[in-house]
Amino acid sequence: MKTISMLVILWMTIAVELAWSRSLPHGALVLPIACGIMFWMRSVTGILLSATALLIDWVARPGCLPLCPMLLPAIAACLISPSAKPDDYSSRRQSLAKMLTPLHLPFITLLAVSLQLISQLNLSAMPAAVDIQFAVKTSLPSLLMISLPISAGISMLMRLADELGLRRASQQWI
Amino acid sequence: MRVEESRHGMWFAAIAMFVLSLLVTAADRTEMLSVVRSVLHDALSPGRLMLMAITPQPVDAGKRMSGTSPVKTAAATDLTAQQLQTLRQLMIENAKLRRDLQRSKEATVVAEFVDPASSLTDYAMIPAQVISSSGIPGALRELIISAGKSAGITRSELVVDGSGAVVDIGSDAGVAAGDRVLSGSSVIGRVQKTGRWVSMVQPVTSADFRAQVQLLRTSDDGLHFGAVGMLEGTGTSECRLTGITYTDAVTVGDTVVSADINGVRGPRLFFGTVTSAEFLAGGQWDVRIQPGFTLAELDRVGIVRMSLQTDITAVSIAVDSRGPK
Numbered sequence: 001m002k003t004i005s006m007l008v009i010l011w012m013t014i015a016v017e018l019a020w021s022r023s024l025p026h027g028a029l030v031l032p033i034a035c036g037i038m039f040w041m042r043s044v045t046g047i048l049l050s051a052t053a054l055l056i057d058w059v060a061r062p063g064c065l066p067l068c069p070m071l072l073p074a075i076a077a078c079l080i081s082p083s084a085k086p087d088d089y090s091s092r093r094q095s096l097a098k099m100l101t102p103l104h105l106p107f108i109t110l111l112a113v114s115l116q117l118i119s120q121l122n123l124s125a126m127p128a129a130v131d132i133q134f135a136v137k138t139s140l141p142s143l144l145m146i147s148l149p150i151s152a153g154i155s156m157l158m159r160l161a162d163e164l165g166l167r168r169a170s171q172q173w174i
Numbered sequence: 175m176r177v178e179e180s181r182h183g184m185w186f187a188a189i190a191m192f193v194l195s196l197l198v199t200a201a202d203r204t205e206m207l208s209v210v211r212s213v214l215h216d217a218l219s220p221g222r223l224m225l226m227a228i229t230p231q232p233v234d235a236g237k238r239m240s241g242t243s244p245v246k247t248a249a250a251t252d253l254t255a256q257q258l259q260t261l262r263q264l265m266i267e268n269a270k271l272r273r274d275l276q277r278s279k280e281a282t283v284v285a286e287f288v289d290p291a292s293s294l295t296d297y298a299m300i301p302a303q304v305i306s307s308s309g310i311p312g313a314l315r316e317l318i319i320s321a322g323k324s325a326g327i328t329r330s331e332l333v334v335d336g337s338g339a340v341v342d343i344g345s346d347a348g349v350a351a352g353d354r355v356l357s358g359s360s361v362i363g364r365v366q367k368t369g370r371w372v373s374m375v376q377p378v379t380s381a382d383f384r385a386q387v388q389l390l391r392t393s394d395d396g397l398h399f400g401a402v403g404m405l406e407g408t409g410t411s412e413c414r415l416t417g418i419t420y421t422d423a424v425t426v427g428d429t430v431v432s433a434d435i436n437g438v439r440g441p442r443l444f445f446g447t448v449t450s451a452e453f454l455a456g457g458q459w460d461v462r463i464q465p466g467f468t469l470a471e472l473d474r475v476g477i478v479r480m481s482l483q484t485d486i487t488a489v490s491i492a493v494d495s496r497g498p499k
Contacts, residue, residue, distance in 0.1 A: 015221025018305055019229070022473060044183040051191040055198060060214050060318075061306040062202055070195040073188035081181040 010053040028146035031112040036154035038076045047073045067115040109151035113143050212369045219371035299476040317375040332478040333375045334359035360444045360466035383407035386433040415461035424451040
């Protein structure tokens with residue numbers, strides 16, 4: 001059921017981006033939501049679903065290279081793969097790494113946006129500094145302005161779901 | 175143990191997605207994804223169409239401004255004396271233009287009588303929105319537009335610039351009122367494949383694109399139609415003109431317009447401008463053409479649909495009524 005819900009969310013997100021392609025920059029919705037689903041599900045299914053959605057989005061609106069579906073699953077696996085060491089979630093000890101965990105999702109979204117920008121550059125030749133500067137100045141602010149708040153919202157929603165016990169114990173806040 | 179399995183599973187999924195992405199990229203480079211892309215867009219179209227249906231249609235900038243700022247509206251309607259005078263002048267010019275248009279229509283009627291076959295065909299432009307311009311932007315391979323079989327689109331129909339760019343010949347080029355001015359939209363490509371809700375467009379720059387075109391030159395004496403040739407895409411940002419005999423004249427700056435639309439005479443559509451014309455040693459022209467559209471402008475396009483007026487009675491009556499007494 002959860003997989004189907006996530007599938008529908010991803011499908012609708014791509015449809016929204018296509019419908020409002022004039023006002024929404026490419027990836028502004030899909031990237032934070034795909035990253036959010038990876039973190040929410042925190043499983044192989046989540047990684048596969050999100051990466052497949054990103055790949056489908058690339059096939060529908062291709063750039064130079066599908067860097068997001070290529071690299072994001074690996075980055076996500078680094079961050080969300082369960083550790084063999086005992087989890088200190090329930091302990092009172094607060095390490096710095098533990099305190100920074102809510103920022104993982106915005107961080108991976110930022111990475112995804114950067115990959116998206118790189119993939120939109122023409123990489124068949126070495127991109128000129130002017131092109132990179134232009135892409136950063138024009139596309140990056142509009143992408144971040146939408147994707148970062150969404151990412152932060154999902155991050156807070158996950159925290160809330162954890163507090164309310166709406167996520168399974170094995171998927172609790174990382 | 176379960177933790178280890180889960181971790182290995184995630185890494186396996188990440189590696190699998192990396193490999194799959196590489197395969198998909200390779201398939202895209204070899205243009206094997208065209209069919210999949212069309213199917214994907216069709217699969218996403220129900221959601222997109224649903225959203226577009228519930229989204230209020232965008233109004234033009236002027237209307238939006240007047241809606242959001244009543245103070246500005248009041249100020250705008252408060253016409254000054256100078257504005258009133260401008261309005262009067264515009265009204266006079268409008269009346270003149272209307273008279274010229276009437277004369278032009280009469281001239282067209284005569285032209286249609288000379289070429290009765292043209293009255294058998296009817297041309298309409300179906301608007302569509304560009305969903306995706308695929309490929310590396312510099313080498314536009316194909317476009318996907320939001321009109322498909324459900325809008326009656328069929329293969330090989332010409333796709334033109336939706337903003338209605340016209341052949342750039344006007345008063346600056348010495349054309350006066352009463353002269354026959356050719357106008358038409360800039361051709362972007364032709365429909366290559368149609369899905370239910372989307373169509374794929376083969377741009378004029380595509381290596382497989384071919385269209386019969388004619389050169390058009392502006393001089394002090396007016397417009398002159400030149401040689402008829404075949405416009406071919408080169409796979410780069412420019413096109414090539416072939417089939418021009420060595421006796422024909424070609425000049426840099428000549429306008430290239432359509433000679434026909436799918437083999438039938440129709441409105442002249444703008445293809446581009448001659449940017450280089452070199453006479454080769456073998457006695458042939460090497461003519462290069464810059465297409466008349468820029469990628470940044472491709473938000474909305476139009477598909478030129480030709481239909482046959484099968485109501486013969488109506489046509490014959492029309493011809494009779496237009497005929498010289």
